[in-house]
Amino acid sequence: MQNVFGDLAVKWESTLRSPSPAALAWDLLSERTSARARTKPGGSAYSVLPRLHADAVVLRYRLGIGREEIAELLGLDALEVNGMLRFATRKVSEAWHMRQA
Incomplete structure (x- = not known):
């Protein structure tokens, strides 16, 4: 988290x-934390979905x-967010069912 604040300060x-600005700040935070989340045992949304969807x-x-x-934080419009959440729900459900099989 400290690195994110440092990066943000440089680009302030x-x-x-x-x-x-909120979208840029979120992107920096997400970029740093999603890589770590992908390696967590048991999986996470980041291990199944593209970063923006997760x-x-x-x-x-x-x-x-x-x-x-969310749309404002990600720099998108609300329709895109709705579509991303529907896609994410479907993909996470598929991944969960595959793990159960």
């Missing part, structure tokens, strides 16, 4: 000028953030 001025799952189902706010 350009981050503030970007169309979505981010949407974490934000929605672990942190309880609404779809509109």
Whole structure:
């Protein structure tokens, strides 16, 4: 986490000028943490899904953030987030069923 804050501090001025500072900050955090999550025993959303889809799952189902706010954090529109969550739900379900077989 400390590295993320350091990276963000270095890019602070350009981050503030970007169309979505929250999306840039989230991307830095996600990039650092998703690699670690992929190697966790027992799996995680990051081991089954593309990073952006797994981010949407974490934000929605672990942190309880609404779809509109997720869209803002990820720099997307709400329809894209809805589609990503549907895709993620299907893929995670498939992966779970495969593990049970």
